[in-house]
Amino acid sequence: MFSTLWYSARLRGWITQIALLGGLATFLLWVGSNTVQNLAQRGIRTGLDFLSRPARFPISESIITYDPSNSFLWAYVVGVANTLWLSFVTILLATLLGLAVGLARRSLHPLLSKQAMIFVTIMRNIPLIVQLLFWYGVCTSLFPAPRDALNPLPGVFLSLRGVYAPSFLAGPNALPFMLVVVAALLIVLWQVTRLLRRGSQKRIIIPTGFLMWVGISAGLYKLFQAPVSLEFPELTGLNFRGGSYLSPEFVAIVFGLTLYTSAFIGEIIRGGIEAVSKGQWEGARALGLSERHIMFRIILPQALRVIIPPMTSQYLSTVKNTTLAVAVGYPELGLVVNTVINQTGQALESIMIMLGVYLSISLSVSLFMNWYNAHVALVER
DSSP, X not given: OHHHHHTOHHHHHHHHHHHHHHHHHHHHHHHHHHXXXXXXXXXXXXXXXXXXXXXXXXXXXXXXXXXXXXXXXXXXXXXXXXXXXXXXHHHXXXXXXXXXXXXXXXXXXXXXXXXXXXXXXXXXXXXXXXXXXXXXXXXXXXXXXXGGOEEEETTEEEETTEEEEOEEEEOTTXXXXXXXXXHHHHHHHHXXXXXXXXXXXXXXXXXXXXXXXXXXXXXXXXXXXXXEEEEOXXXXXXXXXXXXXXXXXXXXXXXXXXXXXXXXXXXXXXXXXXXXXXXXXXXXXXTTOOHHHIIIIXXXXXXXXXXXXXXXXXXXXXXXXXXXXXXXXXXXXXXXXXHHHHHHOOHHHHHHHHHHHHHHHHHHHHHHHHHHHHHHSOOOO
């Protein structure tokens, strides 16, 4: 019996895996206990009790409320929120710009395709940190003072102190108004879909439905007594007051990281489109479809199966590249961690928290993209 078990490849594999896992766990326990012992001998405090103490340092900007009297734990939450917001905005803008770059690279217009090729070559061959420093210098040096701010759009001002734009002010009836407007939108979409399934003309039904929803929303706006209003920035003294504000640091990191990432995404999209066989193009043209319908209805859905795996890696790289925001002073998680280390001296715990946060974000992005990849992948019978 024992000889039979010994010659079982499956049993030997399980024993090897258990032995490797046990060895790794033992090694990690030894490293942890040795680190704690050495820190204690040097009088360095360990543990996570510092998270409940007041942070007592400012964070220049955040998308959630923060005060220096808040705890170190809340400071970490603010850093994570800034990192997630920066990652989301950058990935969204880089994907849209990358799609345009990828399509431009395949354009039959020689000037457009050459310009796209030059853009990709320049962006991919200059280090990201250099690009971020360049755009930060542009935002803080080339733009004028607030009194002479550029005004490219009504209510939008560009100055060396940042970008000022109109913002929405919510009144006491804002939430009920938004809920009713969303409900009206869903009802209109349901009716439009129902009519389209009955064979109604799309060119008539869709604009009519949109105009109906706009009219209903306007009536509800008056009924709820203007629950939402626009606040425009105004020059008061040496700076603007009111409206929304984007700091030069945020503008620089978003602009630089978007341009850099879009160059890689553009090449990924171009490669995915070229991976679709030419017979698909020829068959669609034979049916009399326009080039726009061929691209977005036939080619791109098939190209997604090639695009998504490398796109996942690019999204993960973008999340990790947000750590370079520390070079221009944007308070993402890395900058908050550095400040906490300087305040508390507990570097090991802070670094472990940052590693855990970035690991969680990366795994979440990877799981979502893998789910979407399985959703669009070809199912073999």
